[in-house]
Amino acid sequence: MERPARRTVLVGSALTLVLGLAGCGIAPDPADAELSDGEVTLSITWWGADARHQATLDAIELFEKEHPRITVEPTYSDWSGYWDRLATTAAAADMPDVVQFDQLYLSSYAGRGALLDLDAVPQFLDASSLPENVLASGTVDGRLYAVPIGVAGNGVVLNTSLFEKYGVPVPDTDTWTWDDFDAAAEAISEASGGEAYGVSPFGWESFSLGIFARQRGDELFDAEGDVAIDPDTLAAYWQQELDWIESGAAPDAAHLSEQQGLPLDQGDTVLGRTAMSFQPGGLFTAIAAAAPDFDYEIVDWPTDPGTPPGFQYPKPSMYWAASSQSEHPAEAALLIDFLVNDPEVAQAFGTERGIPANEQFQADLEPTLDEAGRKALTFTEQVTDRSGNAPPITPNGASEVDTMLSRYNQRVQFGDLTPEQAADAFIEELRSAVEAAG
Amino acid sequence: MSAIGELRTLRRTGRGRLSPAQKEAEAKERRRDSRAALVFLAPWLVGLFGITVGPVLASLYLAFTDYNLLQDPNFVGLENVQRMLGDERLGRSLAATLTYVVVSVPIQLVVALALAYLLDRGIRGLAFYRSVLYLPSLLGASVAIAVLWRLVFGGEGLVNAFLGLFGITGPAWVAEPETALGTLIVLHVWTFGAPMVIFLAGLRQIPRQYYDAAATDGANRWQQLRSITLPLLSPIIFFNLVLGLIGTFQSFTQAYIVSNGSGGPTDSTLFFSLYLYQEGFAGFRMGYASALAWLLLLIIGAFTALNFWASKYWVFYDD
Amino acid sequence: MTTETLATPDPTIDPAAEPGDRPLTVTQRRRRPRILAHVGLILVAVVMLYPLLWMVTSSLRPNDQIFTHPGLFVDTFDLSHYPDGWNALSKPFGSYLLNSVVVVLGSVVGNLVSCSMAAYAFARLKFRAKTVAFAAMLLTIMLPVHVLIIPQYVLFAQLGWINTYLPLIVPKLLATDAFFVFLMVQFVRGIPRELDEAARIDGAGHARIFLQVILPLMVPALATTTIFTFIWTWNDFFSQLIFVTDPDLYTVPVALRQFIDAQSQSDFGALFAMSVVSLVPVFLVFLFGQRFLLRGIATTGGK
Structure with a gap:
């Protein structure tokens, strides 16, 4: 009797929920964006720990002082919770207006229409203060979707205290070759008698893989967003890691597996267990601050005579982007403009989000930096000078590239797959993920 | 023993043939019950x-779509089911989950029940022990646990330091594909506080008169345990078993924090919920994740149905 | 299958008593297994306590020593993490504790009222489709939260509940926590029917039987529900993260995560210090609540 009716209600309610999902909303055309006359409330979100929260709240206060009509509601969390929350709010068409982004996810959101085309709002947002090839890392399909905040290369972090402790001379890092690197790493492992290791190998994240590939004239992705890397390059990347383990320069597979994905404070670099590791430059000041007892340097990767120049590039450590569903695209663009161009904001942020991408700010900040900050800045300037073209960013569908790499890396480490097998399997899995995303 | 026997006979004799008047009364009661049920169940x-x-x-609908969180879901029929059939990681994830459930649920229940029984016997310092035994469950799956677990079960952790005293060099338990799942089982068993407390509450509900009667009949403690405690506690054991299975099949947080969300090393701790989370939130394949969730529901549902069916043979209800 | 492992030392048969031993007095004979039980319990207790003690000692260490010291020995007592952690976030930590208390109290009250009502219906009333309803209830807790969270978010957003505590509390008021309904059903079924019958003969309706007969007899189950709801809600991170976005409204588990971020410098000392602080209320609730676990049918008189 009342059964069919009840069923209708049920299906109806489920349908409303499905219809509430983001895809069904129609994004306003950003080109029509204009500042509204009345009071506006914007929301902004970022990930980080406490220091970043304070700095960003200060910057927001500055913005609100300059734009008294606009109230900014902040929300923030740690890295993993951030992406869960962002995905949920984006799915429900309830994404915050201004969003801190990482390049892993940038195409996945932009390519599916979740982000505001910032090229369409030039009257509110001027990103010209940033170098061309840095801005290129914020574009998807030729349109700017995200403005880089900080940049850094991928460097070798040396724990010079360990070199000193074990009586191993620090190599001349301006001219060093991979052979020099290996020799130094082996010397440290040997001299320390197992207390420390020469090198924490790469193997599990796409930034170092990208640089490794570029040293061989290869790229992970091509401009069309397809997986471009040669299986031989990938196999060599993992073989290098196995060689280090074999020679004793690096610890064994179990130790490395334990290290994988650990928060920085618990990693071997900070704990003084490793003399050299490959790190995004943006982490350098955090590493130095977490281990006050050690002295660190950050330097460029070793090269061989045939290595093409320009394998380094300043990679954005994070970005600001805006939601395509924002009711106030103009104000959102204004806020991003303020966050990337205002000198006071630059002072408030310091190097907490990496060395600022804006070169004027780099100069402004220099006198205020501590020693670690200055080293990070010098490294970034050096990378910028030697930089080649920025590689295409992680394409739509490949947001899992790092976890995928890490998974195959472990299988290689534990002897489950040879580097060649893993390279083929990895490329196939990544390719199908990218293709599935269209 | 005899007390239970009496109750059982009582129950059986209660169901005789009914006269029309009794039937009428029963129908009336039914109507009264139905109305009351509507009130009591209203919030639910x-x-x-x-x-x-x-x-x-x-x-359920999304399970048949290619939903990617950011765009309209498109109906794709059984494509997600098809994908499951060729999904290698799904196989590894099912294997890890089943091993975890089948090993850790019984062990945890036995430990919880044994300790609850021990604590129920009015031992001195009862409140202290109960609190201490419950402590790990209070901590929840916090970040501290993740850190601690590595310090205990890592290559240079406490366990290996202890083994070292006997000249044994242990592996890096959390980091080896062969042993990582084992440490998660230990972690699960270690948080036996919740079932233990439920057992304790259940033990406390058993009327003392039954024990008195049994003691008069000359039953020793062992006989009392088998013929009074276990049968009368069986609804609670059943509860802990069913909910333990449902909860453990869905285990997520422990593997998530201990493996930093990867389910590694080499997928050895890739619990089902963790895998579908990775698919849905990291890979933006929420349609497939939903299909996986319904597969999980079918599996848990089958286990639960089996449990309910088997409960007829060993769970004793006093009503 | 569990019975074998349950065998505890039987006071009437002392396995340690060898033939040549001097005959033991009755009290001695009883005491020995007791001591064994204590030794066993203390051993287990040490293993159980270790993580908590480690967390407390870690909160007293400088940050750079936390991850190198699995032991419990502290050479430098550094209390500064406590005041620092308390004041490190944009609000004093007390305000997050207060937020959590609001959510937890709402959830506890909600679960106690709604689940006990539903449990009474399932355990004591005869009605159509009871089995189906019960199965439906259990089915709803078999789906992982990660596929439900987005539709739930859409639903709560349509109701305008995002950024309030309503999505966290209202479901508890509506008996969506099938765990506790089932738990209470099992307990109610353990209460002898004769007690209801007696009350019914006295003319009591279902409301009175529920309030005056059943509820007082299921105090252990209610205490269990209170303790578990408190602890699980207090520790629940995911739904509190998703539904509450205003930092001023953050609850303890979400606030604790602000101390750390895998990609930047974290303050683990403060994290552990505030974790210890946030454990205090939970522990107090457990200590207080467990008294009621003892008030079984035996102590409330029974029939």
Whole structure:
């Protein structure tokens, strides 16, 4: 009797929920964006720990002082919770207006229409203060979707205290070759008698893989967003890691597996267990601050005579982007403009989000930096000078590239797959993920 | 023993043939019960139809779509099911989950029951022990646990330091594919506080008169345990078993924090929920994740149904 | 299958008593297994306590020593993490504790009222489709939260509940926590029917039987529900993260995560210090609540 009716209600309610999902909303055309006359409330979100929260709240206060009509509601969390929350709010068409982004996810959101085309709002947002090839890392399909905040290369972090402790001379890092690197790493492992290791190998994240590939004239992705890397390059990347383990320069597979994905404070670099590791430059000041007892340097990767120049590039450590569903695209663009161009904001942020991408700010900040900050800045300037073209960013569908790499890396480490097998399997899995995303 | 026997006979004799007048009375009672049930169940019904059913049906629909969180879901029929058939990681994830459930649920229940029984016997310092035994469950799956677990079960952790005293060099338990799942089982068993407390509450509910009667009959403690405690506690054991299975099949947080969300090393701790989370939230394949969730529901549902069917043979209800 | 492992030392048969031993007095004979039980319990207790003690000692260490010291020995007592952690976030930590208390109290009250009502219906009333309803209830807790969270978010957003505590509390008021309904059903079924019958003969309706007969007899189950709801809600991170976005409204588990971020410098000392602080209320609730676990049918008189 009342059964069919009840069923209708049920299906109806489920349908409303499905219809509430983001895809069904129609994004306003950003080109029509204009500042509204009345009071506006914007929301902004970022990930980080406490220091970043304070700095960003200060910057927001500055913005609100300059734009008294606009109230900014902040929300923030740690890295993993951030992406869960962002995905949920984006799915429900309830994404915050201004969003801190990482390049892993940038195409996945932009390519599916979740982000505001910032090229369409030039009257509110001027990103010209940033170098061309840095801005290129914020574009998807030729349109700017995200403005880089900080940049850094991928460097070798040396724990010079360990070199000193074990009586191993620090190599001349301006001219060093991979052979020099290996020799130094082996010397440290040997001299320390197992207390420390020469090198924490790469193997599990796409930034170092990208640089490794570029040293061989290869790229992970091509401009069309397809997986471009040669299986031989990938196999060599993992073989290098196995060689280090074999020679004793690096610890064994179990130790490395334990290290994988650990928060920085618990990693071997900070704990003084490793003399050299490959790190995004943006982490350098955090590493130095977490281990006050050690002295660190950050330097460029070793090269061989045939290595093409320009394998380094300043990679954005994070970005600001805006939601395509924002009711106030103009104000959102204004806020991003303020966050990337205002000198006071630059002072408030310091190097907490990496060395600022804006070169004027780099100069402004220099006198205020501590020693670690200055080293990070010098490294970034050096990378910028030697930089080649920025590689295409992680394409739509490949947001899992790092976890995928890490998974195959472990299988290689534990002897489950040879580097060649893993390279083929990895490329196939990544390719199908990218293709599935269209 | 005899007390239970009496109750059982009582129950059986209660179901004789009914006269028309009795039938009439029963029908009346039924109507009265139905009305009362509607009142008592009102909050639950509102919750079911207002909050629960919508998302459940939505996820069922999404299981047949290519939903990627950011764009319209497109209906794709059985494509997700097809994908499952060729999904290697799904196989590894099922294997890890089943091993975890089958090993850790019984062990945890036995430990919880044994300790609850021990604590129920009015031992001195009862409150202290109970609190201490419950402590790990209070901590929940916090970040501290993740850190600690590595310090205990890492290559240079406490366990290996202890083994070192006997000249044994242990592996890096959390980091080896062969042993990582084992440490998670230990972690699960270690948080036996919740079932233990439920057992304790259940033990406390057993009327003392039964024991007195049994003691008069000359039953020793062992006989009392088998013929009074276990049968009368069986609904609670059943509860802990069913909910333990449902909860453990869905285990997520422990593997998530200990493996930094990867389910590694080499997928050895890739619990089912963790895998579907990775698919849905990291890979933006929420349609496939929803299909996986419904597969999980079918598996848990089958286990639960089996449990309910088997319960007829060993669970004793006093009503 | 569990019975074998349950065998505890039987006071009437002392396995340690060898033939040549001097005959033991009755009290001695009883005491020995007791001591064994204590030794066993203390051993287990040490293993159980270790993580908590480690967390407390870690909160007293400088940050750079936390991850190198699995032991419990502290050479430098550094209390500064406590005041620092308390004041490190944009609000004093007390305000997050207060937020959590609001959510937890709402959830506890909600679960106690709604689940006990539903449990009474399932355990004591005869009605159509009871089995189906019960199965439906159990089915709803078999789906992982990660596929439900998005439709739930859409639903709560349509109701305008995002950024309030309503999505966290209202479901508890509506008996969506099938765990506790089932738990209470099992307990109610353990209460002898004769007690209801007696009350019914006295003319009591279902409301009175529920309030005056059943509820007082299921105090252990209610205490269990209170303790578990408190602890699980207090520790629940995911739904509190998703539904509450205003930092001023953050609850303890979400606030604790603000101390750390895998990609930047974290303050683990403060994290552990505030974790210890946030454990205090939970522990107090457990200590207080467990008294009621003892008030079984035996102590409330029974029939």
